Structure formats: C-alpha cells, structure tokens
Amino acid sequence: MIDYKEIEAKWQKEWSDAHIFEGEVNDKEPYLVTAAWPYVNTPLHIGHLRTFGTADALARYKRMRGFNVLYPMGFHATGTPVLAFAKRIKNGDQDIVDELKVFHVPEEEIKKMTNPAYIANYFIKESGQLYQRAGFGMDMRRSFTSIDPTFSKLVEWQFGILNSKGFLTKGKHPVGWCPNENNAVGMHDTKHDVEPEIEEEIVVKFKVDGEEAYILCTTYRPETIFGVTNLFVSEKSTYVACRIGDDDKRYYISKASAGILKYQMNVEVLEEVGADKLLSKTCVNPVNGSMLPVLPGFFVKEDVGTGAVMSVPAHAPFDYAALERLRKEGRLKQEIKPIKVLDVEIGRSLSDVSVVETKPSQMDIPAFAYLEMLHTSIDAIDDMLESATKLEYREESHWGKMTVRGYEGMSEPEAREKVTGELTGKGDAFKMYVLQNAPVYCRCGYEVVVKVVENQWFINYGDKAWKTATKDVLKGMHLYPEKTRNAFDAAVDWIDLRAVARAQGLGTRFPLDSTKIIESLSDSTIYMSFYTISNLVRDVPPEKLKPEFFDFVFRNIGDADAVAKSTGIDYSLVKRCKESFEYWYRYTSRHSGPDLIYNHLTMYIYNHVAVFNKDCWPKQIAVNGFVLSEGEKMSKSLGNIVPLIDAVEKYGADPSRLNIIAGADLLNDSEYSEKAIRGIQERLEYLQDSILGLEKFESGELKRIDYWLYSKLSDKIERTTRYMDALELRSAYTNILYDSVLELRRYLARGGHNGIAVKDFLSSVVLMLQPVAPHVAEEMWHTLGNTTFVSKEKWPAESGEMRNEKVEKEEELVDSTVEDAKQVMALMRKKAGKKARRLHVIVASDWKRKLVAALVSKKDVGKALESLRGEEGVDMELAGKLAGALAKRINEITPVSTTQLEEFDGVEEAAAYISKQLECDVSVEMEQKSKSPRAGRAMPMKPSLDIELE
C-alpha cells in the first residue's frame, strides 16, 4: 500500500526548500506557463485541477527538458459575483450557505462573509494551501489579484493604449435591467441564476385609416408582411395612445407594453384606450396599401411585445386558428382570405410515416396544412398550435422560397433582412428588444426588463486592422489541441463590439468615465504579463506606476533614467523589471477551458496585439475539457461538485491528478470516477512493489527477454516524449503507467529476472511519471536509491541504441504462436474432447522468405518462382502452391526480416513460457529437419503448429 498522505506531506515539505522551479532570470531558455486564474468566490474543485494540473504537468516536463520554467498564479476578484455573494450571505440565503458547506467552509467563517474583501481573502488563502496540497509547482511569490491597486495601474495603462489607438467607442446597448434596483442584471443577479436572454424584434407601424395614428405590431417575421390580412389585439386588455421616440405621432400599444418599452425609448402616454376602440378601426398595410381590420386574437398577450400583432393566416397557425374561430362564432363580418407569400415542401423535416402519408387538403394555406400534418385542428390547445408553429417556422425558414413579386425565390432569412431594411429605412418600422426567456426575476423579486443603455463604452474588436493583425498572430500560434483552431478562427472573426464599462462591481475605474468600472473580463486580458514583475513592484506605491513606467518595461519606449526620474521608482528596479519582462515573456503557454475560447482567450490575443511589441505576442494556447463527476456534469444545482480537497484527501493528489489530467485527451471531458482512480492506484502500487522487489533479482548477463525489455523501454521513452511535446497527456500516461505494468508482467512471465534491466526500466518510468504524479515519483526515485530530487532530474534520453526490433519481432512471434495454438487446441478439445500433449512449432525454411521477398518485389508469381530455381533446399512444387495462394494478396504482403535461425532461437528460448501458457510440452523444429507432415505449411513469422494429442 502507498500512503499518499504521508509521502505528499513529506515531499511537499522537502520541495519548499528545494525550489523546483528557479523562477529567476538566468541563462537558460525561459518558459512561462500561465493558467486562467480562479475567481475568488469559488473554492477550488476538481475542474480547476484539470487546467492547473495540465499546466503543472507541462511546466514540470519542460523543466526536465532543461528550460527555466515559471508557473505563477493569481486570483480574479473583479466584477459582480463576489458582491452578489456577500449580499446573499447578508440576506441569510440558505442556498449559498449549503453550497459553502459542501466545500467544508466553517459556519463561523460563513457568517463573516458579508464583506467582499473578506470573502476574497478567505478563498485566496484557502486556494493557496490547496495548490500546495495538489502538488502544483507554482511560484506563489508572484501572486496578485485583479483588485490590487498596483494591478489597476497596469489596466489603466492598457486602456490608455486602447484609447489612443481608437479601439474604444461609445454607443447604445441593450441590457437586462432591474427597474427596482436600477441596475443591469446578469446571471448572478437573477433568481435561479438564469441569464436574461435578449432578442431583437421588429415593430411595424400600421397607419389607422382615417386617423393620424398608428397601431404598432411586433413580429419576428417581417417578411410575411405581404401576407397580412388583419391585425390582432387582446380584447381583454387596456391600450394606450402615446408618443414614442422623438416624433410627435400618435401610437397605440398595450398599456403593459408601454411600461416595458419606456426602458428602451421615450414613451409618453397620452390617454388610455379600451381594446374595443381599437377593434373598430381599420389599418393600412404600409407595403401595399391593403385595408386591414383589427380583430380580437385569443392568443395575444398584452405584455408581449406591443400587445398587438399582424395576422398572417397563411403562414401562422395561431393567426389562422384565431380567424377560423371567429368565423365559427359568427364574429367575422367580412371574408378574409389567407395570402400565401412563400412556398415550402410541407413536412419535409418529418420522418414519421403516419405524418408523411397525411395529404393536407389545402396546400395554399400552409398554416392549416401544418395543423393537418400534426393531426390537429384550429380548436387545439395552445401547446399544439405552438408545436405546429415551430415546425412551420423552422421548415419555412430552412427551405422556404418567397413567392412575392420583387422577392421571388429568396430564402426567408434573406427576405427578412431585405424587408427589415426597407421598412426601417422608410420609417415604417423600428427594432425593440424583448427577453426571450421571460419572465426572468431579479433576486429582489422584480421582473427583469430590457433597458437600452445610452453612452455605453465598447472595445471595438470589429476594428478591421486590429482584426487582421490578430488573425495573423493566430496563424502563427501553437494551439493544443490543434483542432481548436477552427473555433479560434471563428471567434476572432465573430467578436465585435464588447461593452466594457459597467456601473457596478469591483475593479479598476474606466479611465474615460470614472463613474464606471471596467468590466471584469476586459480587465484580465494581459494580466499574465504582470507576473513577470509583480514580485518586484509589490512594495512600490501604486501612484508611482505611471504609464511611462509600463511603456518602458513592457514596450521598450523611453529610457530607464528618465522613467526613474519621472516616476520616483528606483533606477535599478526599473531596469530589473524590464529585464525580467523581456526574459520571461519571450515564450509563453496559456492554459484555459473551452468555454473561454469565445471570450477571454480571443480577447487575450487581441489585447496583446494592441498593447505589446511583436516579440511578446502570444505563442501558445492549450485548451482542456471539463471534468465530469461519475458521468454527470458538475454543477451547483445538481450539488455534485467535488471539492479539490475531497479528491486529494480521499485518493491522494497523484491518483487524482492522473485520473483528471491524464484520464482523457486534452479537449475531451475527463471523468472523475472512483473506479478509474482505484485502477490507477493499483498500477502505482505494482510499480512500487516492483521497486521494492528489486533485491530479489539477480544481475548476470543479459538474456533475450532483457533486450526485449530495453527495447520496449526505448520505444516508451521515444513515444512518451513525442506525446508530451504534443501535450497528449492521456497517451503519454497510458504508455507510462498501464503499458509499463503490462510489460513488466510479461517480462516476469517470460522468466526475466535481471535486476539491472528492471531497475533501468523502472528508473526511466519513474522519471517520466514525475510531471503528473510528482509525489509518488519522488518517493519511488528515492526508493530506487537515488538521493537527488526526481523533480529536478533530466528527462530520460532516447538514443535508439536500446532498440532491438529483432527481439521485438521474435516476441511477437512467440505471442502469435501461443495465440494460434490456443485457438486450435480449443477447437480440438471441443471436437475430439482431448487435450494436447505436445506442440511442435515448426519454423519456415529460409527459401520461403526469399519467395515472399521475390513476390513483393516482382509482383509476379512466375518471375518470383523463376528466381528461386536452383536455390538450395527449395521444393518447387510447394513453392508453386504457396506462391499461388499468396498471389491474390500480392499487394498486401510484406517481406519478412527475420531469418529461420532467428525465429528458431526466439521460439526455442521462449519454449518454457509457451509450454506454461499452453500447459503442454513444446518442441521447436526447423522445417527442413522436421518429420511432421505439417512442416510444409510453415511460413515466415507464421510457424506451422503440429499438435500431438494425449
């Protein structure tokens, strides 16, 4: 048994004195590894282990390869989550208390967490300890947080540059808004943590006939305006006449919608109007002047959109149903005929036979056809109408072609864009925003609305030159895994305006408007550069960290003397900062999760391009997948988050690391599972037992199987190195852990017992184990008799000298012989009911190898046979037979490199092993000397087997 706790404590203590990573400027090649810093309201869970551990493994590996590695870590504290957190504690929110208890936060600590700074400090302290417990070789001397005043100076400097380059712009922006608290609300501020999803709708103005007024209708499908037959309002609701925006026209909308719309534009209510007043009106279609009666629509809701909709009975099941119901009730005074505006193959996306066989009776009214298709009617419940609507909208949008003059053949999205442009251009329509997932409630209880914020500041990632430059940088970057490149390309392309300042939250003040705080993803795009000097400027008063200091240190502008004078910072310190930055920032590897590709990581590249000189632009990004807990996605709501400390306490740091870091390919989700960890522990114990059992072995001369072990080792080193370089940790560690155990077992089963060979093998395995399982590796290294730190050793070298393909081939031959014999024996036992007494293994004569080689090179049976004529020992008749059999696979066969003697020796040497495997006697024979009638069947690498029954 391995006592993980004990060896972890032991080596963590030793390491703290040893300084695994030098962390200072020296003459080695630098390698800076940074991982996305954790947010300070979340205790670390095993999801963090994935990213931090992957970065740690890389850092440790690169160290062994001779680099001077720096792996620092800090903490993110800006933004609103920690504020919301404090507030919830203050309000005695039980949910959050329960969450914290999962992470073993003591009750008395929870009580104190009413102050954001306290919360931050608590988790920073806790996390720092956890980093050590997990065995991360982080340099915490450089740690800082995003709310440190010195760090704010860097952010201010960064935004000064963005501004000077014209990347900061101002405009309007819709946000989720709480009317009660007068705040923007994000996911953290809503009940049940739902993100308010904002969607654009088109509002069309319909002129009332004979009156200087308009009824406003909301729609998602403005292109169907050509099919409008009437308008619908809710007859039970109250409407208002009002002025909207800056014109002085009179508009009718529902009273409820007026209350919502006022957050998006000026709304001045003039008077209340009953629905009955509107129902008596007739409107004019702005696109074709047709007359549209206003009718009561049973499905119209006063608080959705403007509380009025345009009716397109041909293409909207609800509209069609509403009209038909009115007709049935005798309330339809005039004839209304649906107007079809687009063609689609109805039911195209359905596969259900009963549906497909349904023949709609009226193809010129798709809305009705869709109802028939779903075996329902105009009297169906809303849910049925809704699913018909969804189906119709989807198919029409996907495959529909416009039939309206001027738009013929256009797809619906195309037409939508065109019509929207025309309507808004003429002032017949405008955009409004709605919450797609309404209702959303603020934690205070009020319903969230959409507010259009004026004077919002943005970072303009849409800037053409900036985008082009960023794309260029991306092209030259290493991405792990490479297949994320598509996502990065798409992200860099897609990212456009990003709101950058908000009214609330912790962080750095926005330089162009000091009432605002810089949004918290935007203040963390170049923070990794600060690690290079954070330890040096820790005690420098923030006000001294003027832009010229950063300009000099990070951009090589100006000179040290002048900077020292103008800032009051010590000249030598200024020089050291510059030296440190320029040294460390040459090669950087950035680690993060896949959810950050579309924001943080993309912004990271953009901002480096904007701020730094070319040689400091990003070089490498590694993206790792999430961690599942026993097959489930971890989430607060499921209550299945596994705190990092739990994993480490229960299974040990190294088994957890191996499971989570090396348990899946980089970008795949890895699974935290007890069974998998147990399996890992078993392998580790096997290796340890092997080390402890070394003394039982002899030394002596190397045998064939020892050469095999060395050859396997050589292959292992070569492959693992390749895998590590590509950050394929899973492959690397199946190779090191699982395969090593299998090879050792085979070695022993084959009778291997050379202590030196096994020790050499294990030593290399332990070295390669170090990056992911540092404690266990350290312990094993010392058990092997070493006195150095394995974490400071060199990665094993592979010269290729230990490679022995011949022996490996021979071992393969042994394996396949055993396998084939087993198969045959099983059949014989089944058929004859007898067991084998003796197995004759007959290896093929050398002339057969020549035959194969000749067939491969000549690709012709006749010529190949001819080349054999006259050779010694050749049985031409047999040769002809064999050649004929091989001929049909002539393009597949490959020449065999082993000679008969080698095969013979190889099998002969393994005879005892084969005998044990098969539980019968074994004799090995040369084909030409064998008396067996089956001898002729022997082929190179495929000996003939002759089984004597008992």
Next chain:
RNA sequence: GCGGGGGUGGCAGAGCUUGGCCAAAUGCGCAAGACUGAGGCUCUUGUGGUCUAGAACCUGCAAGGGUUCAAAUCCCUUCCCCCGCACCA
C-alpha cells in the same frame, strides 16, 4: 437560426491529420478458472457472428451515395447529439 465539436463493441474511449498491417489500443463491466475459511483484492482466460486440423472467413465503425485495387479514415447528401451566441465569470 448562426458558429464550433461530435455520432465506433454492453459502457467509457483510441483510431481518423499521413486510406491498406483495425474486430478495433487501454480501461470498466460481464463470464469462467486460480488464490481464499468466505468475500474483497490479485492473477489467468474469454467476451460481434460462423465454421474449421487448423493458424480463417463473414458482417461492422449514425444513414445513404461517391472516389479508390483498397475507406471508420477522403468527397457529397441526410438524420441525430453536445456546446457557445456576449457585456456574464
């Protein structure tokens, strides 16, 4: 809808970039045996189908089609699943 990723055995998950040696690594599960007082652990063997004195053959990698001597691997079409769509970390 747009964008990104994916669909392989009872399950998880390799292989697909560089088409052939892939019935398909490794692990789990399951079955049999060994060990044990018993269980667990551990070890051995088996685990698509069919047949066989032979060491093989057949079928297979979401569905369909194509390119090729040869496709899980390349191309096209369709279906399905997951993730992201912003001011929020």
